[in-house]
Amino acid sequence: MTITVLIADDEELVRAGFRVLVNSAPDLDVVGEARTGEEAVALARAEQPDVILMDVQMPVLNGIEATRNLLAGPTPAQVRVLILTTFDLDEYAFEGLRAGASGFLLKDTPPEELISAIRVLAAGESLLTPRVTRRLIEEYTAGPAATPQPRKLPGITARELEILRLVARGLSNAEIAEQLFLSIGTVKIHVSRLLAKLDARDRTQLVIAAYEAGLGSLT
Structure with a gap:
């Protein structure tokens, strides 16, 4: 296409x-x-x-x-x-x-x-590389878009939560697959489900959602 x-x-x-x-x-x-x-x-x-x-x-x-x-x-x-x-x-x-x-x-x-x-x-x-992710979270926390109340993640499975943490660290699908011993296709499915469940447009919004839920690590 x-x-x-x-x-x-x-x-x-x-x-x-x-x-x-x-x-x-x-x-x-x-x-x-x-x-x-x-x-x-x-x-x-x-x-x-x-x-x-x-x-x-x-x-x-x-x-x-x-x-x-x-x-x-x-x-x-x-x-x-x-x-x-x-x-x-x-x-x-x-x-x-x-x-x-x-x-x-x-x-x-x-x-x-x-x-x-x-x-x-x-x-x-x-x-979003890990360095960009770190700066994105830093910029987000310093601006008016920061959310004072922790965001809840209803309906997120344990595996999806694990993948969300890695997305928040700036890892690509291939890197997540390698770290969790999954196929890239499986990771893509989980990421797609996270996007739908969290009403997020893309991985950038997933990073922000992870931060709001207290999952965004800066290290």
Whole structure:
């Protein structure tokens, strides 16, 4: 199946470079380009791409607000947002994750890594390394989204709880499978059930849910 991609960046040369790169992959297809966050929201709702490459600093509506506009509210768009940032672990990247983005990359990421990241997000996973997970939890606890009351996890099995703990540590499905001596397919099933039971869009939200339940380890 072809993965459809929307590119949102206010610089024409940047959009052109991403367009050529994305369209060079046989399973990826650029279905639109946006110069502002407002255009990104409108195009995303019209074209319903699988993944958006979202720049942070754009006119009219920045990438963070555009992400929040798309993914929050009563009718969130079914799209994965990849925040593109200039500086590693900057405040904008984490604000984007809190707005619902599924991950972020530096703009100077090697081409093959960007292509891989698009495929990862389209498959329903997120780009969260243990270091990023640690910073995400730290940023979350320092902001207004922090929850004072512990979150309950009704209906979560012992195995799902075990996997949720590892997701909260930033482990991938393959790493979880290796640690628990399970197949990757089995781990994917458990993660899918966790997403459904916790009403979470992706692994980023699972990390936050784990933290709210007191499971998010920073070590």
